[in-house]
Amino acid sequence: MDSATRKPILICGAGLASLLLAQSLLRAKIPFLIFERDAGVSFRAQGYRLRLSRECLDAVEATLTPDHWQRFWDTCGKTAGVGFAALDAITGNDVTEARKYEGTPGQQRDHEAKGGRMDLSSRDGKVVGIARGEMRELFMSGCENYVRWSHHVTGYELTGSGVRAVFADGSKSVEGEMLVGGEGIYSKVAKQVSNGKIVTYDTGARGIHGKASTTAYRDLGEGVWRVVDERVPNGKVFLITNVRANDMDDPSVEFGWTMGAQPGVIAPPNEDYAIIGKPAADIAKSLTKDWHSKFKPLFDKMNEAEAAFWKITCSTPTGVPDWPNEPRVTVIGDAAHSMTPAGGIGANTAVRDSALLGRLLVEAGGYAEGITERYEREMRVYASEAVRSSYGMAKMQFGIVLDEKSPTV
Structure with a gap:
């Protein structure tokens, strides 16, 4: 099936993880649509500067075109010192x-x-960082025509041959081959696909x-x-x-x-x-x-x-939970694994999700049976380690203690 006749990959949220995934699909000419609840890219503050790990930089470089990667790299700040x-x-x-x-x-x-x-250095003995807003803008480049603003996704509906996003006003999206929840810690897609097992405290x-x-x-x-x-x-x-x-x-x-x-x-x-x-x-x-x-x-x-x-x-300090795989629906970034700022690894892990899922989709030429299962199996390994590390550091630095009675968001 060529890209002109394929149904799109539906992506919920227009944050870093979602947009980097979109870059993989854009480069491979795999159709996609992004649904974002905000009214525009500058609707709210973008947050603090991010420190980029080696794994994160490798993932971004593997995803973007050479010219796009060079623009990204030139935008990053490089700070001397390793810690x-x-x-x-x-x-x-x-x-x-x-x-x-x-x-x-x-x-x-x-x-x-x-x-x-x-050691905090990631390349050339330097600590590499970028403002979250600048990173989002670079990942947005080329995807603008595929973003549908003011579309608040509250769930999804499986069809005979695909999936639709369900919006807050009760309307539904076009049918897609697959749906990816990347709308952050309040993700309704994450709650639905995991049957409530994904919990953010x-x-x-x-x-x-x-x-x-x-x-x-x-x-x-x-x-x-x-x-x-x-x-x-x-x-x-x-x-x-x-x-x-x-x-x-x-x-x-x-x-x-x-x-x-x-x-x-x-x-x-x-x-x-x-x-x-x-x-x-x-x-x-x-x-x-x-x-x-x-x-x-x-x-x-x-x-x-x-x-x-x-x-x-x-997220649950022990790591990303298991849930029965839904072949056409999965989650990335904070929707799958929210982390404390301790260690600065949350955004880096989200980028790894996007690169992994994007690579699997590109290799298959679009959605194929088994992609979400393979992605989730690999993601759980590195993301669970990251969540445990983030929580462990925050517990010592902030005095945070979580258990099953802790409040959730």
Whole structure:
């Protein structure tokens, strides 16, 4: 069957994982449609800068065309140094040696102790990162005509020879050969296909994303920095940022930072996470009012309009659960496995999902029997390891403890 007569692959959500999957299909001329609940690409804040792992970069490079990959690579920032430098928020002192293995599983900690701090470099001895919004824009390139905005998927309906997406208003999509749920932690597709086995827990921990001009970072200098404040009345606060030397002299460039805290420390007004801007900025400034002078410019000079709250969630800590395979429906990214920010591996794992599923579809020339089963079998191995690692680090860093009684999202 040629691409002109094939039914499309239906993709739910227009986030990173969904769009990279679409790039595989676009390159192979396999028809697809993307359904996104937001009204447009800039509808909401895009979030913090992402650190890209070796596996993530390999997956992206294997998926994109050579020219597209080069644009992606040129957009990425490359920061010298191979690991976090930990700084005390109040004194400004470097406490890297004292905190080097905080949150790291014992076996890995013993291994790293022989060779230095945890290696964060991914290519050419550099830490490679990119803003989530820039990454999404690059993955969107070429897919614009296949995105259907303001389409909130609430489930799916199997047909005799395919599947349809079901929307919040009761309408249904065209029939597709296969449906992929990539719409994040609130995915209705994930709940339906797994019969409720995919569960995302609310850890109670909260965070704030922010941005400031590069001039605010001059006292820090180049590096990947983790600032820790253990003197907050209700718990511990940390901040992570990535400062790239090649952008330091351009005041029009903004670097991002992300702040996280133990449960009870950060509370958005009315628990409304859609609130962005000054309410989030004010809380960040209040929490850091006693921090060392080298950190103050990050908040005094912040772009308040870009500040946004975020909720720290996590999938079942033991890993991705098993569910009876549905040949025409599967899930990718946060819809399959939500992770805490500890270790920075959530988005990297989502990209691996997209590359794996995309490769299987391209090799088959489109949907074929057994593809979703093979994808899920392979995905569960690396994604379960990632979830366990992410939870283990968050448990030590945030004091998070999850069990079957924990609240879900």
